[in-house]
Amino acid sequence: MTIVTETVPSRIKSTDPLHEPRELTAEQREVFRVRAREARLAKIAAASGVGETPLHEVNVPTFDPDELMPQLPSNGITTLSLFSGGGGLDLGFDRAGFVHRGSWEWMSDAAATIRVARPEWDVYGGTELGDVRNVDWRAFRNQIDVVHGGPPCQPFSNAGKQRGAQDPRDMWPEFVRAVRAVRPRAFVAENVAALASATFSDYVEEHILAPLRGAYEIQRVLLQAYEFGVPQVRRRVFFIGFRTKTMAKKWRAPSAKFRRIDDSESNLPAVTGVRKALGLPDIGYDGISPTIRSGLSGPRHTTSILSSVSAQRKFEALNVWPNGVAASREAASAYVTKNGHFRLSVADVALLQGFPETWPFQGATYMQLGQIGNSVVPPVAYAVASSVAEAFK
Template identity: 65%
Template sequence: MHLPSPDLDGLPDGLAPLAPLGEALADGTRRRVLTILVRDGRAYPSVMARELGVSRTALSHHLNELRSNGLVVSTREGRRQRQELSSLELRRALHDLVSVDGSTAGHGQLQAQDPLTRAESPIGSISPADEPHDPRPVLLVPSRIASTHPHHEPRALTAEQRAAFRQIARLSRSTKAAALAGTGARPLHEVNQPALRPVDLMPETPRRGLQALSLFSGGGGLDLGFHRAGFAHVASFELLQDAAATLQKAHPDWQVFGGAAGDVGEVDWRSWRDQVDVLHGGPPCQPFSVAGRQRGQLDPRDGWPAFVRAVRAVRPLAFVAENVPALTSRKFAAYVEQVITGPLSRDYTITRMLLRSEDFGVPQTRRRVVWVGFRRRRQAARYTPPSPTHAWTPPGEPPSGLPRTMGVREALGLPDIGFDCLSPTIRSTLTGPRHTTSILNSTAAQRVFERLQVWPNGVAPDRERARAFVAANGHFRLAVPDVALLQGFPEDWPFQGATYMQLGQIGNAVPPPMAYAVAQSMAAALT
């Protein structure tokens, strides 16, 4: 029998948010995974796979689906991944819909099994009235930190984690307040006078009639390098308002599009067609970085399709694209071929190179993969990737013959303690799960900073405040201009926004001296 289609015009689709749940409930294994999570509050894949009688691979597939639908969240606990429903409301709603032992609908049918929840408590213990009494709450609640970036993913924390962070923050606030009121520990050192001058690494080249268009401009690492190498920017596009404001403040005469107007996914590029020599950009690296979840094209931050679309629409003589080296790993080989190099190689001869920041005088270990493409064969044939201009040699080793890259302590002008080395890679987060004023990337990095006697957390907005706010272990507290310098920015580059936002712009950037070397190599082939 044929039923006429109902007329849905004007009827609000209020149940649309339940669609992912409907999809999940249509699959028997996923229903059982959800059952366990409603019943136990949290569970680990190995235990779940055993209980369900499925392989770890099959379970992992189902968990991925549930996570991408926003129903389940996972948190690393040492070598294990704890799985939980994404909210207390969801757990409560599922429990209220049907008893999770399958017998009857309603409350209080099931005993909590997870030793981490109260063994005697029925699932009704997650009712609001009981929550404050639970000594070991197990459910995650989303961070309440206000988001300032459309791609910011607030981190979900357990109540215990949130309490611990709050306590640290309270302690840190009161120590800082005492320091700034002059009643804290006495400052241990004078304001440091850096020895490194990043502008000396990028001697300004006279304008040479070359025009650049900047996409994903961030706080301006690539833009600054290209500018000092003699390129004039016709426009810069950046989604993040604070980062666009940085660039506009540094160059009030530039055409900077920020916020929604800077969203490269929304720009009609036709007016720039055949107008620029080089289009450059570094789409967000978080979808590919080993420090992230490496979700690649499934990550909403993936900007490569928009970059490729812009190059194909603008038809510059050449393009420069940069990212984290992880993008060249086998995991992303097919992605790079299908989304980036495949489409671009129809019109461009492409060279790929791996660059190290210390080879250009930057006192930091940082690797970047850079693709350059030339539309004209003659220019492509003339192209030579940049050669190192500097070299880092640890104290006591024979000099390389190139000018020496300074270590952190020397670059920042700190007293000699008999040890110096390059800074570990500065953390590059901005859209990640947590706002932070730490530049730490890993525990290995923490060990290096300890040897350097530099405190990498709680970076201060300026050197006066860094000096006043003595780190508990007496190590040198960094200020934003110090971090800028370790990334190769002039220390007075006018980063805008809150401290974590300024650090995010720095950590996301291509070190300007590296960008400068790339720009010089492009100019040599184009002119």
């Protein structure tokens, strides 16, 4: 006998046009609904002063990502940004002195973040104007120096089904189309480290390298966020292509500037730990954050930044609670966690991803966290951008 279990759709509207909501039965959905309702009520009670006495003061961070990426004067090198998200890559290129000419991002809230941060920029957002598939890039032919972007990583991420080219979210062909039409002097594309693994070597050869090889010298580098001063384990691959052999030969991959706190063999300065960065009291232990994941990539929109069970253990050791991230530091301090650990706010998570306090993420809390978790760590983007600028000299 086969048991047919009917799933019911979520009432919450998806904001990512290709979001694949989790298939749940009515009973399963009810469990989530009850849990969400309890959390909402506890949050409201805390905000009105009815909750438990706050365990911690509102924290005052000591970490300023802007110090890792001092603003460089304009280098005159123009850029187009595709799949811009909340602007991590854009910010890194901007601080490295590049001249922004346009960003395309189909999630309206993410595009709004960049627009609010840089009102003078041309930002194309929303499912019509912001969709890179609708753009005729020939209008920019030979007029742009660098095209950069991070096509969605879900088709390749270890956290997903790794369907590669079979995943409707695979936008690499669109990035390649833009580069071939614009013919910039260089391009930079970022993705999850899994794309550099053997699993996807055929994909990379067929869909990225082969169609661009005739026109570009392409190099690949894996970079780790904490090596650039941001307290997080986050390894990402960058494909860097140059139109001329001379530039390609001149390019040097960015080198590490910081070491892990527990690496006693390196002479580099130690990266700041999460607790120190966020201005939390000394508990006799500090370390870096596990990879912050984007809830937008998952089947359920969430305010958790947890990527795995081992990440949970790392947060526990730090006495930091990675779920139910609050909208503000004040709300985080008022809304006491069950295990007495520090509750994160969106601003704290942004810092752990290398965004300065001033970067104005827009949208609901889960949406802001999604933009953060999807982004290139700006100081890493800055290091890559600076290395590319050197090759232009």
